[in-house]
Amino acid sequence: MSFKEYSGSAGGWGALKSTAEHLFKSKNVAQNISNLLRTNQDHGFDCPGCAWGEKGVPGRFRFCENGAKAVNWEATTRRVGRDFFSQYTVSWLNKQSSYYLEYQGRLAEPVRYNAATDHYEPIRWDDAFNLIARHLNALEDPNQAEFYTSGRTSNEAAFLYQLFGRRFGTNNFPDCSNMCHESTSHALAQSIGIGKGTVTMDDFEHADAIFLFGQNPGTNHPRMLETLSEAYRRGARVVAFNNLKERGLERFTNPQDPGEMLSNGSTRTTSDYYTPKLGGDMAAVRGMVKVLAARHQAALEKGESVFDQAFIAEQTEGLDDYLAEVDATNWAQITEQSGLSREQIEQAATIYQAADRVIVTWAMGITQHKHSVAMIQELVNLQLLCGHIGKPGAGLCPVRGHSNVQGDRTVGINDKPPKYLLDKLEAVFGFTPPQVPGHNVVHAIQAMRRGESKVFIGLGGNLVAAAPDTQQVAKAMRQCDLTVNIATKLNRSHVNPGKDALILPCLGRTDIDPQASGPQRVTVEDSFSMVHASSGRVDMSDEQMRSEPAIVAGIAKATLGALNPVDWQSLADNYDRIRDLIAQVIPGFDNFNQRLDAPGGFYLGNSARELNWQTANGKANFRTNVLPASVIPFDPRALTKKPVFILQSMRANDQYNTTVYGFDDRYRGIHGEREVVFLNPADIEAQGLQAGDRIDIETLWTDDVKRQVIGFKVVPYLIPKGNIAAYFPESNALVPLSSTGDISDTPTSKSIAVVIRPSTLSPPLATTVD
Secondary structure (H helix, E strand, C coil): CEECCCCCCEEHHHHHHHHHHHHHHCCCHHHHHHHHHHECCCCCECCCCECCCCCCCCCCCCCCHHHHHHHHHHCCCCEECHHHHHHCCHHHHCCCCHHHHHHCCEECCCEEEECCCCEEEECCHHHHHHHHHHHHHCCCCHHHEEEEECCCCCHHHHHHHHHHHHHHCCCCCCEHHHHCCHHHHHHHHHHHCCCCCCCCHHHHHCCCEEEEECCCHHHHCCHHHHHHHHHHHCCCEEEEECCCCCHHHCEEECCCCHHHHHHCCCEECCCEEECCCCCCHHHHHHHHHHHHHHHHHHHHCCCCCCCCHHHHHHHEECHHHHHHHHHHCCHHHHHHHHCCCHHHHHHHHHHHHHCCCEEEEECHHHHCCCCHHHHHHHHHHHHHHCCCCCCCCCEEEECCCECCHHHHHHCCCCCCCCHHHHHHHHHHHCCCCCCCCCCCHHHHHHHHHCCCCCEEEEECCCHHHHCCCHHHHHHHHHHCCEEEEEECECCCCCCCCCCEEEEEEECCCCECCEECCEECCEEEECCCCEEEEECCCECCCCCCCECHHHHHHHHHHHHHCCECCCEHHHHHHCHHHHHHHHHHHCCCCCCHHHHCCCCCCEECCCCHHHCCCCCCCCCEECCCCCCCCCCCCCCHHHCCCCCCEEEEEECCCCEECCEECCCEEHHHCEECCCCEEEECHHHHHHCCCCCCCEEEEEECCCCCCCCEEEEEEEEECCCCCCEEEEECCHHHHHCCCCCECCCCCCECCCCEEEEEEECCCCCCCCCCCC
């Protein structure tokens, strides 16, 4: 590994160079150039990466560096078929890096695991569907099956999937949102009556201030950088609260700006930058409210106001209890927990107070803590105080990860389905869906680990790599009677098969989807509730891959019969028919097929944006939460005398979710390795360590399981003392499955108590591929 501090801005020539390298690495240059020009364009395909929205500016390309990597990665000409699987045992493949597995290329044909030989072997599609049906129909209880969903799944495939699962008899729909923004969904539903953000892309053009909490757009959603830099240029205050100093939150060179590129210039993406401790954002916002409340009281004596009193009186409930709790929270706790000084918090409050229109955004740095629901509700409380919901240029903006993770939830992928959904399914399809809540990701893994859930079907995704407690998840998967993974590429979940196992190769977002009625389009929903059509451009007609809707329909037909409750084959033949059913069941999708032809898609709407609060009391609610005594679930000092650090997982620049494109993290200066850990220089010195030393990291938790990673290389970084960071998914082994957020059950991947020690071992060398 080499470490060299990156002096450039986010984007710019560095992003173009990286994009070009991955373009040539795909071995499919001409096709991928054509693909990139179609990405996020009308009559093109939606980027398989993040869920950031589009402004629809004509004549511009609409992909970022990481989006280009995702497109190139998917559209490779390399194939993984029978020859590959006959050459390598599953046990050998499981020892290889995630990068090695995915780099081998697209999955070429359906295969079944042979436990006797430890190899995957070809199987016909119909035989695969019948095998799944036999396992499912042999279960004693439908709730012994787990139907997992990835955020890349289209609305059409997700709707069919939930329809099949509920007709089969279960609400066991664990999905990737359980591990990221589940806290958001719960918090917003309680506060404003809808689990989605209230802003549109246009609001960013009118905001006076944008407050960002716990997110790194430079790596996780780079198209947001252009939005932030444009806001800064026109004079908006852009305020970041992020415990790590990240280049994307400092400055950005727009690759589509000739002036910036030729001059090697850049634009700032934030005007103000605060680095709270991990989990300290709630305390920081509580401090801001405490400042604003004091100023409001002083203003009232002059006949003036800081809060929007008319908005509060007409639209909200619970203010008095909330302000009483704010008043009872002392400054010592606020500054200690936040890691910020009172002066810094007062400065942030002043910026907020001066703005007429404020947007608050957040991502997984906020959602993956024990107190995340309370933390997000504190952000909502702040916005309610000044009426910053339901007017142009203001609102709440959770920045989602995968490109359709929000859409999947909208069309029914939900382990706790709302009553209106179940009632509509019964009315439209003539069966009574299960009423008992199902399993989320954590509950599903625990049930599999106990042997209670026996069949796992994964519609995309990579659960073994994505979930916490990696070894426990792998064991849970291997205990299943059957595991089925529907995927484009080989990944970690596939090399931890159940006693019986299938890998079913599916078409990707970039591929043409030919069905009986002709080439099909699918739809996705972005973070701003815009629904877009997506039509692939790569001809895969000579391959054995099938589309996700066709695979789901094939499984459903084999398991339930052709007409139970619909003609599954007819739906697979023409996705317009699926969309007609979605329009009958899901609110906001009236005339789905017709509205989809509008340039840029259509807006689903948002009740809270219209000041229509879908809460029990019909009001937006100030939620009163006590500031936690500790941001971790217990006091780790009771378990050890060693210095305790709080660990967070995070992504590198050369990855998206569990997909690792390479071993560099350009913006953080890392080249050639991923087994690294970032520490404050003062902590490095206090531990008697030096940059480049290798250490072991061990989790402090309340059970007897030993969770550790070994041989991680020390990297000095601007991070608060006592906090450390390591890459996901390599650090997932340190996150206990039972360490979850209150109410949401989201894994607490941003607040894990650990100890570190000098290592006597080195991690296995990563397999590299030319």
